[in-house]
Amino acid sequence: MKLHKEGWIYCIIATALLAIFIAGSNALLANYPVIFYLLLLPAGLLWFWVFWFFRIPTRIKTAGENLLISPCDGKVVVIEETTETEYFKDKRIQISIFMSPLNVHVNCYPMSGTVQYVKYHKGKFLVAWHPKSSTENERSTIVVKGPKAEILIRQIAGAVARRIVTYSMLNDKAKQNDELGFIKFGSRVDLFIPVSANIHVRVGDVVQNGVNIIASF
Numbered sequence: 001m002k003l004h005k006e007g008w009i010y011c012i013i014a015t016a017l018l019a020i021f022i023a024g025s026n027a028l029l030a031n032y033p034v035i036f037y038l039l040l041l042p043a044g045l046l047w048f049w050v051f052w053f054f055r056i057p058t059r060i061k062t063a064g065e066n067l068l069i070s071p072c073d074g075k076v077v078v079i080e081e082t083t084e085t086e087y088f089k090d091k092r093i094q095i096s097i098f099m100s101p102l103n104v105h106v107n108c109y110p111m112s113g114t115v116q117y118v119k120y121h122k123g124k125f126l127v128a129w130h131p132k133s134s135t136e137n138e139r140s141t142i143v144v145k146g147p148k149a150e151i152l153i154r155q156i157a158g159a160v161a162r163r164i165v166t167y168s169m170l171n172d173k174a175k176q177n178d179e180l181g182f183i184k185f186g187s188r189v190d191l192f193i194p195v196s197a198n199i200h201v202r203v204g205d206v207v208q209n210g211v212n213i214i215a216s217f
Contacts, residue, residue, distance in 0.1 A: 004106060006165060006182045007054025014050040018043055049101075056106060061177045061210040066148050068197070068215040069176060070207040071110045072189045074099040079203055084192045087117055087143050087152055092192040093199065095214060097207060099187050107155055107181045107189060108209050113146030115172040120164070140166040140181065144174045148217040152192040155183050177210045 003011065021043050029036040062069050078096035083089070099105055120140045138157035143150065155164050166181040174180070183189075197215040201207060207214070 002056050003051065004054045004056050004182065006184065007050070010050055011054065014047050018047045053101065053105065055104060057104060059208065059210055062213060063176055064213075064216075065112070065146075066217050067213050068110045068149075068151065068191070068193060068217070069108075070097065070209055070212040070214050071153060071180070071191065072097055072099055072105070072107050072207075072209045073103040074189070074207065076201050076203055076205045076207060077188075078190075079199060079201070081195060082192075084152060086119075086141055088150075088192065091195050092152070093195055093197060093215075095191045095193065095199070095201070097189050097191075099183065099189070104209060105183050105187065106179055106209055107153075107183065108177050109144060109174040109180050110153065110176065110191065110214060111144060111146045111149070111151065111174070112176040113144040113150075113174050115142060115168050115170055115174055116145050116150070117141065117143035117152075118166065118168050118170055120166065138164060140164050142166065142168045142180060146174075149194050149197065151194075152190075153180065154190040154192070155181055156188040156190060157183065 022040065025036050025039055074097040076095065077098045078094055080094055081091060082094045084092040118141070122138055140155045142153045144153065155166060157164055163184040164181065168174070168180045191214065193215055194217070197217055199215050200213045
């Protein structure tokens with residue numbers, strides 16, 4: 001396991017704040033060690049969580065030209081047929097994966113292909129499981145065309161997450177399981193895939209980036 005590059009500045013800040021807190025509290029509460037340690041516990045847990053949030057675990061990845069692999073860690077909260085209005089403007093299967101603040105927040109390409117479309121949208125910060133978050137929240141849309149299908153990936157900010165990082169650029173060669181971006185501090189990823197796809201997950205399933213098969217073509 002290693003630390004993601006997006007997290008270095010946050011981890012440095014968290015470490016500096018913890019050091020200042022310990023130095024200040026130790027001086028003010030020298031005669032009250034019980035209170036000092038009671039305050040140190042939540043501060044230490046918060047410091048640990050910042051490092052834990054930006055972790056990149058070591059995993060054995062799943063791959064396959066006809067497979068759509070999970071682009072993120074989280075829980076499947078939506079599987080439904082809907083009309084995708086930004087790019088395809090036709091019927092698609094929408095699969096939404098909610099990432100809690102405890103999940104790994106790296107986003108990866110679920111399949112290989114060529115990036116056909118990239119667009120960032122400013123927006124609201126509704127809770128990520130809200131039905132309108134897919135079209136009204138801050139979000140970034142990436143479309144990848146592969147040998148078997150063309151799919152849309154949408155990174156969506158939540159009530160806590162307010163910083164979407166997207167590495168994808170138009171005409172990039174997307175490689176299955178390579179990073180396409182990162183969403184900081186809780187969020188959601190939507191997939192819009194052909195209605196003919198075979199779905200391999202159900203609502204409520206917990207999936208891992210690069211490991212679980214979402215669909216096949």
